[in-house]
Structure formats: structure tokens, C-alpha cells
Amino acid sequence: METLSRNCATLAALALMLMGCATAGAPQSGPHLSPAECSDLAALKSNPSPTKAQRQSELSALRKAGYDPAPWNDDPNYPDDLHAAQRLVDHWFQTDCQQAQPG
Numbered sequence: 001m002e003t004l005s006r007n008c009a010t011l012a013a014l015a016l017m018l019m020g021c022a023t024a025g026a027p028q029s030g031p032h033l034s035p036a037e038c039s040d041l042a043a044l045k046s047n048p049s050p051t052k053a054q055r056q057s058e059l060s061a062l063r064k065a066g067y068d069p070a071p072w073n074d075d076p077n078y079p080d081d082l083h084a085a086q087r088l089v090d091h092w093f094q095t096d097c098q099q100a101q102p103g
Helices: 002-023 025-029 035-046 052-064 080-100
Strands: none
Touching: 035 052, 035 080, 052 080
């Protein structure tokens, strides 16, 4: 029961954080991902064997989205918090990177 309460509280905090990101003026005014991150994420989607630099870029984007992969942190919300960050990075990729590409 305690785990359920803690998970609900964490989900509520995550929802509030995401709503704050969506409604705040400054974060929405510019891209969330750098051109290098856009390039690396596009390469990750099409390359079966990514480079270490591409994986580091992916990790950087996930950290921007709020994911903390610290190994000493026994995260009871894993993998849900990772999936939430991946969905946010995917959204950023679609909005930030697709608009920057010519065509």
C-alpha cells in the first residue's frame, strides 16, 4: 500500500512537472534538443549499431527530460520514469528536429 501511495505521488509530481513545462513560456520558445542531439537521435533510429557518442547524446536528451540513470539510486519507478522521459524526448524530436530538417 505504501508503494502504491508513493507511486501515485510520484506520478502526480511528474504530471505537474510536465504541465509546467508545457505551459511555461521560456521552455516552449525554443528547441529542447541541440542540432547534435537531433542528428544523433535520427542516427539512432536508423542505425542498428550506434556509436558511443550517439548513445551519450541520447542519454543527454533523456536527462533533459528528467530521467536520472544514477546507478546508486534504487529507483522504484524504473522503468516507468525512463519510458516517460523517452516519450518526452520523442515528442521533442518530432517538434524540434523535424522542423529543422529541410524538405
